[in-house]
Amino acid sequence: MLIVYGGEEMEFFQAILNMSASSLAQHFVNGFSLGSLYALIAIGYTMVYGILLMINFAHADIVMMACYFAFFGITVFHIPWYLTFVGVIIATAILGVVIERTAYRPLREAPKNSVLISAIGASFLLENLANYLFSGRPLSFPDIPLLSQNIAIGEVQIQAICLVIPVMTFLSLAVLLHIVNHTKTGMAMRAVSKDYEIARVMGVNIDRVISTTFIIGSALAAIGAFMWGVRYPGITPYLGVMPGLKCFIAAVIGGIGNIKGAVLGGFILGLGEIFIVAFFPQLSGYRDAFAFIVLIIILFYKPTGLLGVKTTEKV
Amino acid sequence: MKLKKVMSVLLASAVMLGALTGCGGDKKEAAKSDTIKVGVFLPLTGDNAAGGELELRGIKLANKLHPTVLNKKVELVVADNKSDKAESASVAARLIEKDKVVTLIGTYGSSLAMAAGNIVKEAKVPAIGTSCTNPQVTANNDYYFRACFIDPFQGTVMANYAYKNGARKVAIVQEVSNDYSVGLAKFFKEAFIKLTNDPDAIIDIANYQTGDKDFTAILTNLKAKNPDAVFAPGNFTESALLIKQAHQLGITVPFMGGDTWETQEFIDVGGKDVEGAVMSTAFDREKASTEEAQKFLKAYTDEYKAEPSALSAMAYDAYLIAIDGIKRANSVEPQKIRDAIATTKDLEAVTGKTTLDKNGDAEKAAVIKVVKEGKFKYLDFVDAK
Amino acid sequence: MKNKRDILLTVAGLVVLFGAACYAQFEMGSYVRRIINLCLIYAIIGLSMNLTNGFAGQFSLGQAGFMAVGAYVVGIFTVPVELRPNVFYAEPMNPLIADIQMPLWLAQLVGGLLSALIAFLIGWPVLRLRGDYLAIATLGFSEIIRIVITNAQSWTNGALGIKDIPALNDVRYIFIATAITFLFVTCLINSSYGRAFKAIREDEIAAEAMGVGLFKHKCMAFMISAFFAGIGGGLYATLLGTVDPKNFLFTLTYNFLLIIVLGGMGSITGSMLGSIIVTAGLEYLRVFDEPLELFGMAIPLFRPGFRMVIFSVLLMACVLFWRKGIMGTNEFTWEKFMAFCKNPVKYFTQKGAN
Helix, strand or coil: CCCCCCCHHHHHHHHHHHCCHHHHHHHHHHHHHHHHHHHHHHHHHHHHHHHHCCCCCCHHHHHHHHHHHHHHHHHHCCCCHHHHHHHHHHHHHHHHHHHHHHHHHHHCCCCHHHHHHHHHHHHHHHHHHHHHHHCCCCEECCCCHHHHCEEEECCEEEEHHHHHHHHHHHHHHHHHHHHHHHCHHHHHHHHHHHCHHHHHHCCCCHHHHHHHHHHHHHHHHHHHHHHHHHHCCEECCCCCHHHHHHHHHHHHHHCCCCHHHHHHHHHHHHHHHHHHHHHCHHHHHHHHHHHHHHHHHHHHHCCCCCCCCCCCCCC | CHHHHHHHHHHHHHHHHHHHHHHHHHHHHCCCCCEEEEEEEECCCCCCHHHHHHHHHHHHHHHHHCCEECCEEEEEEEEECCCCHHHHHHHHHHHHHCCCCCEEECCECHHHHHHHHHHHHHHCCCEEECECCCHHHCCCCCCEEECCCCHHHHHHHHHHHHHHCCCCCEEEEEECCCHHHHHHHHHHHHHHHHHHCCCCCEEEEEEECCCCCCCHHHHHHHHHHCCCEEECCCCHHHHHHHHHHHHHCCCCCCEEECHHHCCHHHHHHHHHHHCCCEEEECCCHHHCCCHHHHHHHHHHHHHHCCCCCHHHHHHHHHHHHHHHHHHHHCCCCHHHHHHHHHCCCCEEECCEEECECCCCCECCCEEEEEEECCEEEEEEEECCC | CCCHHHHHHHHHHHHHHHHHHHHHHHHCCHHHHHHHHHHHHHHHHHHHHHHHHHHCCCCCCCHHHHHHHHHHHHHHHHCCHHHHHHHCCCCCCCHHHHCCCCCHHHHHHHHHHHHHHHHHHHHHHHCCCCHHHHHHHHHHHHHHHHHHHHHCHHHHCHHHCECCCCCCCCHHHHHHHHHHHHHHHHHHHCCHHHHHHHHHHHCHHHHHHCCCCHHHHHHHHHHHHHHHHHHHHHHHHHHHCCECHHHHCCHHHHHHHHHHHHHCCCCHHHHHHHHHHHHHHHHHHHHHHCCEEECCEEECCCCCCHHHHHHHHHHHHHHHHCCCCCCCCCCCCHHHHHHHHHCHHHHHHHHHHC
């Protein structure tokens, strides 16, 4: 259906009128939980970008690896899920630092495009490695009844995890904002992000700041992965690709480098995706295009994103 | 600087080494006249790896039970097409030209088979599809055959089943980027409208993309329309998640799908939520009528300690068709084998007596199965006509 | 191309290569021809990508989308009309295009032009962006193109794909297409436009200050790149004889990224070399996917998927340790070639001294 037909607006209003309150509420709950999941992962992108000015393409695949870690922890080694949760966070943080050391640190002085290619390479390597090690067959994310149970409020059905995800997102947001704004490490981070050279001259240990950034970003990825796994329990080597792109877009929409912006962007995307299908059911096949279209519109009108600050390129 | 040079030299030599070993492989080919080479190309990695692996099991088992033809040993040359079309084409060409196989078997995934279609046509080497159900695979191609039924038949079977069990308003959820799903959905829709005599019998067609994880939006829409049943053919991972989320949203009507669902992963990922999901497939223990089927069942459970899936059975049959063709052609010349395969009639195969029609498609009965207590259970049987 | 001698030599070189192509066409099996053709097609697309990424310095990841446009135009318009009801069996083809059939070269040209037109439309909002933003936006557009193709069933047959595209496994035809691309890009790069591209790559602000029209030149590079990607996509479609939207996932673009990184960002001959090494290399690396037996023992390391691990390690290693690639921004010139022929040892020692 390439041709957009004229009656669309009519149908739009009809769709709203026909939609019962419970359906609307259900859509809202769906969108909210998807959005908070996007937000959680988007924070990781925005943090790395804020400091290093590069897209950490591998972030999505770190999420994917974290899902596999969780699978091995719970299903293979039978570790209780809460302990696995902690273990996964640690393992993923280590993975993040390893990637930073091997793929990004050697290129710190290199042109930006090389770093970008290296990031794409790292992402591609992780995917292929997972494909090779764990085979392309989907694994099932372990079921955690406490989190996967259903709660009914009136006619609206909510999975317990959908209540946990937003809490996690806002908790992470609060902790992060505290770290960035009120600790010494955070101050160093802000300094590096403002001006890399000056920060170094002023005695900031750049390597340590960047490593910390990666630890925090990857830990968030691990939390996101865990939530993702419980909510959508099929694990494949390519599971991170699409969500990764969307979360990066969320970060850009909100203003890259801005943590609150990433959360805002995540919610815009999550709710937008759900409501576009809710109101225009005939467009359900185009759902994935939504994120990209929003991205391009935002970049066109406000290249720095909704909450971003305007910077001028130094000559 | 020095390190970089050393690294680059190492890198270059690694590539060279790879190239050399690649060339070295050719020597093996010194064609031993006491073997007949049969090429197998399947997706062993990538999206379709699960299906490819099951089919490889079937083919290997068939080779084990029927290791010789014309008093020569049959050697399988297995290649991975990575669930990728360009790869599938070049793998098929490689098997034909480099490995000099006389027949090809494969593949899971119709688009992968179609990519190889031109190659076998050009090289005049017959190919036997295992579970590529798109009608286009064998259409206008005299060298492609298949051991499975085709999408129109499968869609019609499920429409009949739905109608027979009292469904009058059905919603369709299709994986719009998957040819298999789109094909099944279309034929289901046509057959169901005909059966019910109601042009509005299909109350909703919703789309999703391969790899999607969140289906809550389309499902919430669907719930409001209150269908009697949902027809949702597609990849097993996505389908399992779809059904899971449907249950979470309180949708309790039965879900129906096609033969792709019949993999362990569907149950692993879907858990108790996929209980009651109904699908059409080609084979079941209950309907194992032929002797070959009994042999297959026993050998399969001995070898892999698991219940065989229809995919393995169909791949096994594809091998049988190939061997039968070679035997009746009494030759290893691909053209003669092709002519023999085209006249396959009443071959004793696992999924019943197999006859190939003028398009090269197997006329097959369909079995309808349901997920019960974490297992695929026989439910119903639909004849080929 | 500085003087008459170089031009003559280049022409002679191309003629010799064309002779080789003819030889390959008649003497080699279709498997080898297929690999050669794939190398040539990848060379066209690699070159097109190098034009934006290497020469104009605009990091675009949209190649797969532009290829898709070219491939689909060829797919839609070259399938014989009488076969179309068979191909479009699920939903009949849109009557607007159902009866239009074109010869391959025309369909290719149309595909290329349509690609370029789309590039122009995309370029408007996107080319104002830089670096990462541009990368992600172009990637997004290539995905949008794919999603539209998937959903526009009466035009493209959606996920069912198009079959029965007249197959072309002809080395000569594809060689000529590659040669034309090569000559065109070479001339372009050596013209004032090419110098403007490089100026933008080195420093946008300085270039603008020197009077180089940023948008005009960026857009031009982007459109020409899309044009050739479309041509390459069309050839790809005829080589396979079938297209479907899943061919053009954005991961396809990574292949070309490796080609230009390996060959050298900003080197025409580098891209050619890169495409040959990557395509033929991937074919030979296939041995890693097969179980290897050494002294009667199966080595579990080699199993399906290992080849792609090596492929990605190669990409990483290339960026990390060998950022310039094979050629850097240098080109193959006859002068260097002669110097090498005269005295290979001296050539390298001199180079080392530099």
